Amino acid sequence: MAELRTEEMVLNMGPQHPSTHGVLRVELVVDGEVVVDAVPHIGYLHRCFEKHAEAMTYQQVVPYCDRMDYLSSMSNDFGYVLAVEKLLKIEVPERVQYIRVIMAELQRIASHLVAVGTYGLDIGAFTPFLYCFRDREKILDLFEMTCGARLLYNYMWPGGLSHDIPPQFVEKTKQFIKEFRPTIVELNNLLTYNEIFVKRTANIGVLPADVAINYGASGPTLRGSGVNWDLRRNDPYSIYDRFDFDVVVGKGEMGTVGDCWDRHIVRMREMEQSLRIIEQAIDNIPDGDVKAAIPKRVRPPVGEVYFRTETPRGELGYYIVSDGSGNPYRVKARAPSFVNLSLLPEISRGYLIADMIAIIGSIDIVLGDVDR
Amino acid sequence: MDNFIISRFGNGVLSAVLSSLLPLIWIFPYALFAIWLELKVAAHMQDRLGPMRTGRWHGWLQPVADVVKLLQKEDVIATATDKILFLVAPVIVFSASYAVYAAIPFSPAYIGTDINVGIFYIIAIGALVSLGILMAGWASNNKWSLLGAMRTAAQLVSYEIPSSLAVLSVVMVVGSLSLQDICKAQEGWFWNWIVFSKFPFMVLAFFIYFVASLAETNRVPFDIPEGESELVAGYHTEYSGMRFAVFFLAEYSNMFVVSAITAVLFFGGWNSPFGNFMSGPVWGVFWLLGKGMFFVFVQMWLRWTLPRFRVDQLMYLSWKVLTPFALANIAVIGLWVILRG
Numbered sequence: 001m002a003e004l005r006t007e008e009m010v011l012n013m014g015p016q017h018p019s020t021h022g023v024l025r026v027e028l029v030v031d032g033e034v035v036v037d038a039v040p041h042i043g044y045l046h047r048c049f050e051k052h053a054e055a056m057t058y059q060q061v062v063p064y065c066d067r068m069d070y071l072s073s074m075s076n077d078f079g080y081v082l083a084v085e086k087l088l089k090i091e092v093p094e095r096v097q098y099i100r101v102i103m104a105e106l107q108r109i110a111s112h113l114v115a116v117g118t119y120g121l122d123i124g125a126f127t128p129f130l131y132c133f134r135d136r137e138k139i140l141d142l143f144e145m146t147c148g149a150r151l152l153y154n155y156m157w158p159g160g161l162s163h164d165i166p167p168q169f170v171e172k173t174k175q176f177i178k179e180f181r182p183t184i185v186e187l188n189n190l191l192t193y194n195e196i197f198v199k200r201t202a203n204i205g206v207l208p209a210d211v212a213i214n215y216g217a218s219g220p221t222l223r224g225s226g227v228n229w230d231l232r233r234n235d236p237y238s239i240y241d242r243f244d245f246d247v248v249v250g251k252g253e254m255g256t257v258g259d260c261w262d263r264h265i266v267r268m269r270e271m272e273q274s275l276r277i278i279e280q281a282i283d284n285i286p287d288g289d290v291k292a293a294i295p296k297r298v299r300p301p302v303g304e305v306y307f308r309t310e311t312p313r314g315e316l317g318y319y320i321v322s323d324g325s326g327n328p329y330r331v332k333a334r335a336p337s338f339v340n341l342s343l344l345p346e347i348s349r350g351y352l353i354a355d356m357i358a359i360i361g362s363i364d365i366v367l368g369d370v371d372r
Numbered sequence: 373m374d375n376f377i378i379s380r381f382g383n384g385v386l387s388a389v390l391s392s393l394l395p396l397i398w399i400f401p402y403a404l405f406a407i408w409l410e411l412k413v414a415a416h417m418q419d420r421l422g423p424m425r426t427g428r429w430h431g432w433l434q435p436v437a438d439v440v441k442l443l444q445k446e447d448v449i450a451t452a453t454d455k456i457l458f459l460v461a462p463v464i465v466f467s468a469s470y471a472v473y474a475a476i477p478f479s480p481a482y483i484g485t486d487i488n489v490g491i492f493y494i495i496a497i498g499a500l501v502s503l504g505i506l507m508a509g510w511a512s513n514n515k516w517s518l519l520g521a522m523r524t525a526a527q528l529v530s531y532e533i534p535s536s537l538a539v540l541s542v543v544m545v546v547g548s549l550s551l552q553d554i555c556k557a558q559e560g561w562f563w564n565w566i567v568f569s570k571f572p573f574m575v576l577a578f579f580i581y582f583v584a585s586l587a588e589t590n591r592v593p594f595d596i597p598e599g600e601s602e603l604v605a606g607y608h609t610e611y612s613g614m615r616f617a618v619f620f621l622a623e624y625s626n627m628f629v630v631s632a633i634t635a636v637l638f639f640g641g642w643n644s645p646f647g648n649f650m651s652g653p654v655w656g657v658f659w660l661l662g663k664g665m666f667f668v669f670v671q672m673w674l675r676w677t678l679p680r681f682r683v684d685q686l687m688y689l690s691w692k693v694l695t696p697f698a699l700a701n702i703a704v705i706g707l708w709v710i711l712r713g
Contacts, residue, residue, distance in 0.1 A: 009515065011515050011516075017604060018604060033519065033683065120679065123679040123680060124593065124595070124678075124679040124680025125677075125678065125679035125680075126414070126418070126675075126676060127414075127417055127418050127676050127677060130418035130419065130420065131418070131419065134419055134420075190677075191679070194678070194679060196593055196678055196679045196680070196681060197679045199681070199682070199685055200679060200680075200681070200682055200685075352682060352683065352684070353519070353603075354682045354683060355682070
């Protein structure tokens with residue numbers, strides 16, 4: 001009998017696919033439903049952040065940082081203003097430091113909630129998604145109360161903050177922490193330990209620690225592979241060295257170390273750690289003026305600086321070159337999503353199309369962060 | 373009890389036409405109600421309100437508005453489609469699911485046609501749905517649609533086996549394939565229902581049938597053919613407007629079909645749970661629809677709670693779990709029937 005002729009099929013996943021988390025296009029080579037190769041194509045959301053930054057003053061760049069990773073604007077601003085402050089060699093007041101850490105950790109919870117919720121959606125569970133968004137709303141309310149914006153805050157300025165926290169902020173945040181703790185347990189019961197969810201994510205998209213390090217992965221994607229690396233602990237910036245928290249790593253509880261389930265559980269547990277940090281910081285906010293150190297005109301000395309922070313998605317680094325004028329000569333952002341996305345072909349070969357969705361969701365990319 | 377249409381209008385063309393149209397009177401309001409119910413059930417399970425404005429009272433007019441919207445939409449047929457198959461597919465899917473209503477005993481006095489192989493007919497005609505879905509997926513000339521259609525074919529064929537085996541155990545106990553006979557065998561109080569007989573083996577049969585029927589209606593956790601987050605919209609990706617609505621209608625109609633069959637096979641069909649209290653031809657309709665709606669609700673409940681299986685896991689569940697269990701179950705029930713009656 002003649003050999004049955006079979007061939008591989010090229011399948012375009014995206015840029016308008018419901019589960020690519022934005023305008024990502026993945027060119028899949030599939031053999032039946034088995035993925036032979038996956039090539040991510042990016043650039044659909046490129047907004048010239050780095051070029052724009054060259055035409056702006058140092059303060060004017062901050063709103064553009066907001067728009068890179070639009071799910072964690074606070075964290076983006078945090079990294080940028082720390083880099084500029086390092087370049088300017090200015091010290092910000094204690095009060096500013098504390099508020100910034102609280103905001104960044106609240107933002108981490110909000111961002112992880114979106115990641116976890118949409119991940120459930122990818123696997124087919126609709127309801128956890130809405131629970132996540134319900135709780136994210138409470139964080140956005142806190143942000144709105146503070147600076148008026150719900151998504152793109154422009155809250156952290158070089159040398160300070162745009163607004164001081166309102167009087168009821170501390171109390172409302174404490175209330176949120178109290179309400180949110182049981183929700184994590186509920187989410188775990190509904191999603192994380194669901195039999196079907198575990199079956200869909202355990203042993204899928206296994207990312208060995210050495211591969212993760214070679215690709216330069218960071219954030220929960222790296223820690224899911226069991227690598228104990230968190231810039232808040234390993235290269236402390238701002239006042240993170242004052243707080244007591246655990247760095248969560250994947251342990252392969254449901255399957256292999258570094259599978260999708262591990263990356264998911266790292267995000268779930270990081271939310272608890274963020275709550276711990278906020279709890280330690282919220283009662284110790286010193287008095288002071290949050291605008292005291294904001295310079296009127298920023299003209300850093302000639303030089304360059306690289307500053308990296310741990311955003312919800314991983315290591316976000318800013319490389320800023322100053323030529324002594326009011327505008328940065330060059331701003332380069334090392335975006336965590338971009339680097340993590342490069343792992344996709346490596347960890348998706350040999351799995352099914354359905355697993356592709358689970359894998360893309362588990363590395364938690366934001367296309368605004370990938371393309372900038 | 374006699375069929376009231378035949379006793380009123382004689383055994384002619386008129387009663388045949390009436391019998392075949394009667395289920396439509398149920399399907400359309402039911403589908404609208406079920407869509408509204410799904411919106412509301414989903415909303416309340418997700419800690420939100422759902423539609424609240426259309427029709428003033430809890431958005432009860434929302435499905436009507438949806439249908440009107442779908443009717444007004446442009447009927448898009450992509451140029452590269454296989455036109456004939458593309459146009460026929462939704463009709464086949466809906467008519468296959470509608471044809472099943474002919475053998476559902478709505479009341480002791482009304483069944484479309486009381487054929488002596490009723491349940492066999494339902495299994496056979498219900499399988500036509502997969503034909504329509506395959507046609508839709510193939511005719512769309514879209515890779516995602518085709519993947520969805522292939523998955524459906526595999527899924528429906530696999531799950532018909534455990535579900536038929538579960539049905540068979542009921543048939544063995546009753547000794548008839550006619551759904552009216554199966555209902556009559558469960559008369560009296562609710563402990564006469566088949567699900568409580570041969571304890572606990574009939575409970576197992578019910579469970580197998582219900583899981584398999586979820587797969588046959590492509591509902592969560594088995595909604596793999598249209599798995600939204602994977603296959604865009606599966607086999608109906610390319611369909612819009614009223615043609616899409618027909619697929620939608622077929623899905624909801626199928627949900628009720630499997631629920632009604634579950635009610636008939638295991639939960640007494642049109643029998644009242646309380647012996648002679650609230651029983652009779654008219655109450656029969658109430659009980660059957662009520663029990664059917666309860667299982668429709670259970671399907672929604674599951675949908676908004678569970679994630680989705682993967683294709684190979686679905687096949688594993690069917691061939692390596694449900695089918696062996698169903699076979700063993702049938703053997704035990706068969707022995708029980710032979711030895712103890």
